[in-house]
Amino acid sequence: MDNSVIEQVVEAVLAELSRSEGVTVPEAPEIHEPEERDITSEAERAAVLVKNPVDAEAIARMKKYTNARVGVGRAGTRYNTQTLITLRADHAAARDAVFMDIDRELLDGIGLFAVESRCTTKDEFLTRPDLGRQLSDESVSVILEKCVKKPDIQIFAADGLSSTAIKANLPDLLPSLLDGLKNRSGISVGTPFFVKNGRVGLMDQVSELLEARVTCVLIGERPGLATAESMSAYIAYEARVGMEESRRTVISNIHRLGVPAVEAGAYLAGLLCSILKAKASGVGFRRDTGNEG
């Protein structure tokens, strides 16, 4: 078979293929200069990524009603690449929030000394919640040595499941909270500190150790994809090891898109004083005083 015969066959096949349905060769896209962008910015998140929608404005409105990831478009049955990488970025931020430690400089800057729970690694922290609720023996000595005893209000911070939340909120929240308490006469405030690898329940031991009346822990929440910066405050009146969880009052969702840190600090100052006055927290506080818990 010579070349011309082969060429004829190839031509015939190509002609046949082009007639048959479903064979399309994509046009080469125009080449764009790479633009400066951050796909995790608010503007990019608000963008409608559906190709040729019936009503783009309607989709933009839908996106205002929810922070769920709607109007994200698709590549065949899968994500388009922008959505795929945005999801990876948000997950990476959440992972870093869980696994990265707080810098010493940040704690020094707001005047906190650091102690630790009984967990020696992040891995142990994640799998042994019981150890994350207890201070190490050395930490107990340090706290007893450095802290004022029998305060009306004892405040401390813990990384919990998001060190990012502490970094993002504590430097603004703590001064605002302490300022708010300074102006109240007759209320003594204990020495604040930071606990690495700490869980909420650790506040019960702190309360017993320092004989505090009201104890408040500021702690990083388990990060979602929407934000890794969310912090909570758990508060209890005369917290004791083994007490019911329902005795804790919780203020959650402290972050720049929820309750901003400075505002949260001022609010917490008032709340701590109300709990001190009511001598109750959690379910008891709500029921007895009609106050919001």
Place this chain on the structure above:
Amino acid sequence: MTLKSTLLGRTYTFSSVKEVLAKANEQKSGDVLAGLAAESELERVAAKEALSRMTLNTLRENPAVPYEEDEVTRINQDALNETVYNGIKNWTVADFREWILDCDTEEKDLLRVSAGLTAEMIAAVTKLMSNLDLVYAASKMRVPARCNTTIGLPGTLSARLQPNHTTDNVDGITASVLEGLTYGCGDALIGLNPVNDAVSSVTEVLKRLDDIKNNYGIPTQICVLAHITTQIEAVRQGAPADLIFQSVAGSEKGNRAFGFSRETVIEAHELLRKHGTSAGPNVLYFETGQGSELSSESHHGSDQVTMEARCYAFCREFSPFLVNTVVGFIGPEYLYDSRQVVRAGLEDHFMGKLSGLPMGCDCCYTNHMMADQNDLENLSLLLASAGVNYIISVPASDDVMLNYQSNAYHDITAIRAALNLRPIREFELWLEKMGITENGRLSKHAGDPSFLLGKKA
């Protein structure tokens, strides 16, 4: 009864059936946390060896929680088909495993034997199965169920559309529902986990979901997964509900921690029979997940696979329409990494089916687990191969309310295409009629939620 075994010349002795069951588990961080796990890999295998020679009647006579103390045990034992049980009670767990895997053992045989099994027998055989054993054995069984539509028929993969919202805003929920419908999701259920458990709020969402269902003529069912007592009250006050939901545990104490008992479920069932909006007969929806008993200290010293099997024994008493394990939701202290989550997902699906339940799965993970979206995609493909009735789907995998990741709407169509599966027939016809699919493939309008605005059934 022999509670010992010898491996590599060393003899391992166990003090109870419970200990053999626990130590025979594949590794789970929750069993370690509970202090029940095998202390070495060899001890784990030694427990499997001891378990393989245990007879099914030994397992029946040693329930995880005593009959007198626990309503889940009583439900399981009292409902057993004694004729079936008498035929298999002298089998060892090894005999049972090999019978399940035998090429001549078919769906009808498995579902017949199911009636004579206690949760402890089902858990025991699961502990001797490899991952592929679990996929293969589950793929032999299909358990369909009927509410407004029938799900679970061979060749189908359905999806629950989960349009959760941070404040239960009905317009925001609607946006997520429309988006999901245009990806072919929602044939199992359109079901919301509410933030607010108040009757008025739950009713408002139910009415919106009912409006969407009726407006577009969608062949599906709706549900708001509030606490069972809230849903009961909402239906009493006239809210539309096709199904009533509750999370369940494997012990009476665990269910009490969830705030309900058998009586509550019976009440919900009766109420829907009289005032529900669905055709039935299957009108209940249950969710489970390994580790929930330990987290409420209601595990009675038993491992999490055994307690999970007991959830299914409870569920089957009420002939539900949907049952799914929320497999990776509970966190790394119970299921540490993707390996443990994948294993648990396959175990739960198999155990549920062998209990005669129409099983689904929420393939999911939290951000403090050693798992990511790739792992979740793997698990959903494995379960689809094993013939799971349905999986959960959310917008772009991100549940903004529960703060975890599940399958994306996008995943449902991709899995169906890759494994040659389809939505249930009624829903498939609806997708074609609306123009979301054309000849079974996504149309150019798929993924465009604005396409459905202004359309009618």
